Amino acid sequence: MKLEILPRFRLAFLPTPVAELKRLHGALSDNPNAPRLLIKRDDLTGLAFGGNKTRKLEFLIGDAISQGCDSVVTGGAAQSNHCRQTAAAAASAGMECHLVLGGTEPGEFTGNLLLDRILGAKISWNGDLRKGENIPVIAKQLRASGKQPYVIPYGGSNAIGAVGYVLAMKELSAQLSQMKLKATHVVVASSSCGTQAGLVLGARLFYPEVRVVGIRIDKDEIGITFEEQLIQIANETAQHIGVDENFTRSDFIVRDQYLGGGYGVVGELERNAIQKLGELEGIILDPVYTSRAFGGMLDLIEQDYFGKSDTVLFWHTGGGPAVFAESI
Numbered sequence: 001m002k003l004e005i006l007p008r009f010r011l012a013f014l015p016t017p018v019a020e021l022k023r024l025h026g027a028l029s030d031n032p033n034a035p036r037l038l039i040k041r042d043d044l045t046g047l048a049f050g051g052n053k054t055r056k057l058e059f060l061i062g063d064a065i066s067q068g069c070d071s072v073v074t075g076g077a078a079q080s081n082h083c084r085q086t087a088a089a090a091a092s093a094g095m096e097c098h099l100v101l102g103g104t105e106p107g108e109f110t111g112n113l114l115l116d117r118i119l120g121a122k123i124s125w126n127g128d129l130r131k132g133e134n135i136p137v138i139a140k141q142l143r144a145s146g147k148q149p150y151v152i153p154y155g156g157s158n159a160i161g162a163v164g165y166v167l168a169m170k171e172l173s174a175q176l177s178q179m180k181l182k183a184t185h186v187v188v189a190s191s192s193c194g195t196q197a198g199l200v201l202g203a204r205l206f207y208p209e210v211r212v213v214g215i216r217i218d219k220d221e222i223g224i225t226f227e228e229q230l231i232q233i234a235n236e237t238a239q240h241i242g243v244d245e246n247f248t249r250s251d252f253i254v255r256d257q258y259l260g261g262g263y264g265v266v267g268e269l270e271r272n273a274i275q276k277l278g279e280l281e282g283i284i285l286d287p288v289y290t291s292r293a294f295g296g297m298l299d300l301i302e303q304d305y306f307g308k309s310d311t312v313l314f315w316h317t318g319g320g321p322a323v324f325a326e327s328i
Contacts, residue, residue, distance in 0.1 A: 051318025055164030075132025102130025111325030155192025165198025286319025
């Protein structure tokens with residue numbers, strides 16, 4: 001296994017904490033089948049307000065440095081958590097950061113977008129294209145100007161980035177062992193597929209008794225189905241780290257009934273999740289990803305998808321700054 005020899009640029013404060021959601025569990029006391037609830041705080045990875053992309057960026061920036069690149073290019077929605085963390089990672093590594101964002105330039109910069117500007121990112125606006133479709137255009141322009149850009153895909157989701165979540169599952173297994181706890185399920189927001197694919201590969205290698213449940217956030221496809229993206233990234237990551245593992249559709253649990261009004265549309269599910277976890281545990285969810293996934297998890301608990309004997313861990317992937325750009 002090549003995990004320990006891959007290029008890596010340290011960015012995160014690890015391990016992130018695991019805590020029990022005791023007050024939330026108490027609030028579910030009317031459900032006799034409610035499982036034990038834990039949370040993994042990847043909102044506390046530490047890079048510019050934290051989040052899951054920091055783990056991916058350690059390997060992506062490490063790869064960029066190993067190739068002698070002087071700049072990075074990535075893209076996403078205007079309030080992209082990935083873009084904010086990429087801007088911070090690039091600043092830490094002394095590299096230029098170019099962001100290809102969906103939408104048009106607003107009159108006021110708030111939330112993640114404000115942080116992008118503070119972190120020195122150079123922004124290109126791309127209207128309805130919010131998944132970095134024009135990244136190759138910007139990269140070509142940079143090369144023409146004499147730069148050596150490193151392209152980071154939407155969400156940092158490829159075999160290099162997903163390594164961060166293979167190791168994250170190893171980290172979780174060690175933490176829970178030390179705490180004398182065993183999780184039966186991990187619930188995580190799943191959008192660009194790299195986090196869930198990495199966790200599923202990591203579970204097979206380091207924690208085979210746990211089941212990873214992805215709550216799908218975004219209904220849009222990019223030429224192949226969501227499940228095909230998961231399979232592709234997991235298999236490419238296994239090959240990248242030198243392990244003989246192969247994944248098929250049956251290896252992934254994806255719940256897609258919580259898509260609501262679409263990507264970034266905050267509804268009652270998301271508002272209730274934000275309010276409930278805030279009031280009961282003092283933990284902030286973001287309006288796009290973690291609130292939808294957490295709300296979905298609460299609904300699955302209500303439907304008895306999990307049992308009383310289960311221990312369910314919610315993987316908090318961050319995104320808090322986006323709260324300051326929404327009317328919750």
